[in-house]
Amino acid sequence: MEDDSKIARLLEIFLQNHGYQVKIAPDGEKGWEEFVFFDPKIVIVDLMLPKFDGFELIEKIRSVDQEVGIIVLTARGEVENRIKGFKKGADDYVPKPFHLEELLARIEALEKRVKKDELLRVGQVIFDPKSRTLTFPDGTETVLSERESSLLYWLVVKAGTVLSREELLELVWKDSENISKNIVDVYIKYLRDKLKDYGGMIKTVRGSGYVLDT
Missing domain, CATH: 3.40.50.2300 (Response regulator)
Structure with a gap:
């Protein structure tokens, strides 16, 4: 920079x-x-x-x-x-x-x-943030959108920590004031759908936000 x-x-x-x-x-x-x-x-x-x-x-x-x-x-x-x-x-x-x-x-x-792992994991799914690709145990792949990838990245990096909608708006959309919080819910659904059997690892914490279950 x-x-x-x-x-x-x-x-x-x-x-x-x-x-x-x-x-x-x-x-x-x-x-x-x-x-x-x-x-x-x-x-x-x-x-x-x-x-x-x-x-x-x-x-x-x-x-x-x-x-x-x-x-x-x-x-x-x-x-x-x-x-x-x-x-x-x-x-x-x-x-x-x-x-x-x-x-x-x-x-x-x-x-x-530097020992830096380029790949992240969601259960048995391998997540490559650079290519925005999910690779499933059977070898099939799914490509995420830029927003989906960024959202999943933060959920993985902060796994076990509840992230509020406001925090996710700031991290992913860089704006927690002018964008509806509902957009977070929409993209969480997108992620769960694309993660297939592993989508359930993204937990909703009522009244608080979302957390990736470790």
Whole structure:
């Protein structure tokens, strides 16, 4: 996540040339959306991001994912900010200006340490958030819509925790005030139908919301 478009484009080209798939986000809000939908293995975060800063973004990422590798990239070189970044959950820190080859070396080193399962499970169903695909024990597959995939992702990540309709609206639709809560119920039904025999694992908690039964 980098708010300087020239630096972001340079990093994108450089990393793509070294075999990486890259997603660029100009601000913290978009960075969070990209993280949720693409579930990356490594995240590079600029602390000076618009909308909400890199510290808040790191904190949000760590609240749902303890495995993803996080490198802080920023012009702020003060010791206090490094310490704060590490306390929020960053793994490494690269101050600007930086050499691309050094950044690549740090990414490669962090990548070796990161053990990130790309696939999630709902009972015996394998859920791939990147391809939005459900694979059933008999080998058949079903592709989810973007909203369905995001909704299931949060139910799986927060398995065992009751999520209110308001929380799900904020996580999936990014708006808990202007969208009817009924849309959550509609998409829960979609998910249950697509999960077939495993749809019953998504439980309704009357007056509270929904929870994925573990």
